[in-house]
Amino acid sequence: MRHLMSPVDFTVEELDEILELAGKIEKNPEKYAHVCDGKKLATCFYEPSTRTRLSFEAAMMNLGGNVIGFSSAASSSAAKGESVADTIRMISCYADICAMRHPKEGAPLVASMHSSIPVINAGDGGHQHPTQTITDLLTIKSLKGRLGDLTIGLCGDLKFGRTVHSLIKALSRYENVRFVLISPEELRIPGYIREEVLEANNMEYKEVVRLEEVMPELDLLYMTRVQRERFFNEEDYVRMKDFYILDKKKMELAKEDMLVLHPLPRVNEISVEVDDDPRAVYFKQVQYGVYARMALILTLLEIKVD
Ligand code: CP
Numbered sequence: 520m521r522h523l524m525s526p527v528d529f530t531v532e533e534l535d536e537i538l539e540l541a542g543k544i545e546k547n548p549e550k551y552a553h554v555c556d557g558k559k560l561a562t563c564f565y566e567p568s569t570r571t572r573l574s575f576e577a578a579m580m581n582l583g584g585n586v587i588g589f590s591s592a593a594s595s596s597a598a599k600g601e602s603v604a605d606t607i608r609m610i611s612c613y614a615d616i617c618a619m620r621h622p623k624e625g626a627p628l629v630a631s632m633h634s635s636i637p638v639i640n641a642g643d644g645g646h647q648h649p650t651q652t653i654t655d656l657l658t659i660k661s662l663k664g665r666l667g668d669l670t671i672g673l674c675g676d677l678k679f680g681r682t683v684h685s686l687i688k689a690l691s692r693y694e695n696v697r698f699v700l701i702s703p704e705e706l707r708i709p710g711y712i713r714e715e716v717l718e719a720n721n722m723e724y725k726e727v728v729r730l731e732e733v734m735p736e737l738d739l740l741y742m743t744r745v746q747r748e749r750f751f752n753e754e755d756y757v758r759m760k761d762f763y764i765l766d767k768k769k770m771e772l773a774k775e776d777m778l779v780l781h782p783l784p785r786v787n788e789i790s791v792e793v794d795d796d797p798r799a800v801y802f803k804q805v806q807y808g809v810y811a812r813m814a815l816i817l818t819l820l821e822i823k824v825d
Contacts, residue, residue, distance in 0.1 A: 520635075521637060522627075522637055523649050524649065526647075526649040526656075526686075534656065538656060540817065544814060554824055555582035555817075558579070558583075559584060561610045562641075563595070564588070564589065565619075566591075568590070568620055570782075571620060571641045572618075572620070572641070574808045575618045579816060581809065582817070603630050604630070604633040606630070616636055617636055617639065619638055619639065621644070625646070627640035628640070642681060646681050647684060648681040650812060653814075653815060655686050656811075658804045661807065663738070666696075667696060668694065669738045670697045670699065671690065671696065671697070671698055671738065672701055672740045673687070673698065673741045674730055674740060674742050675701075675706070675788055676702070677702040677706055677707060679746035679750075683741070698724035699725055699733050702728070705759065730765070737774070739779075739780060740779050741781070743781065744784065744786045745760045745762070760787065763788050764787055767790070767792050767793060767796070770796055778800050779798055781804070783804075
């Protein structure tokens with residue numbers, strides 16, 4: 520039995536297989552419509568979510584399975600003091616696989632240690648968000664045709680943005696990837712990502728503050744929101760929240776085939792006027808998230824269709 524805590528829990532070859540399976544599902548969804556008949560997914564979300572929880576639920580339903588779960592700690596027995604370890608023991612009696620989001624880094628890992636069903640980290644604090652990364656890789660592979668030979672700008676809250684941490688980890692394993700890390704000084708990438716991922720893998724990267732100065736060199740721009748819920752005080756958040764706003768004028772500086780991704784939710788960091796630009800693919804990315812999670816569920820449940 521396998522769990523998913525980090526995108527690098529899978530080898531590059533295994534990730535390629537998941538992306539390939541997601542592509543097959545996209546082309547022929549009917550073929551997969553009953554492959555999880557009788558199976559149950561539990562979504563245990565201790566922190567708010569729209570995309571991750573609902574796309575997991577849609578993914579399981581698209582496969583013919585059913586869904587149980589809770590969408591906030593307040594509506595579960597966590598509110599009475601039940602531990603994550605005890606909760607997953609219960610969930611293991613009810614479901615075949617569990618997707619867990621938690622505000623504390625490492626909570627899904629603790630769950631996996633007490634679970635008899637596969638546990639998927641659906642986002643743990645400011646740490647990792649591996650299923651967003653599989654979604655991002657599928658989006659990039661589908662729309663760019665490759666995962667190597669890319670200059671990738673990551674912009675916004677690189678300190679608390681777990682999607683960025685997971686994406687850097689995953690992309691550091693592909694050839695000729697160069698990162699441009701765009702953030703205010705206070706929201707720079709954490710030291711452990713710089714040292715244990717970027718420097719350990721000899722990745723080419725630079726850190727800048729101004730988005731405009733690097734726009735022309737990017738093949739991809741991955742925008743992120745400032746993570747209000749991880750700030751210690753509101754004053755700092757207010758000072759940082761509109762530091763970057765991607766608008767039409769800045770898009771004029773970009774390559775004609777540069778793609779804009781965003782894990783969403785968006786707050787102010789991408790002006791709605793950019794939505795109609797064909798390079799803005801963040802809503803397409805949401806659809807890829809369903810195929811990615813369908814492929815992941817099949818992989819972890821070891822269900823072979825072909
Ligand atoms: N991208 C993402 O994790 O969105 P949600 O917080 O809505 O799940």
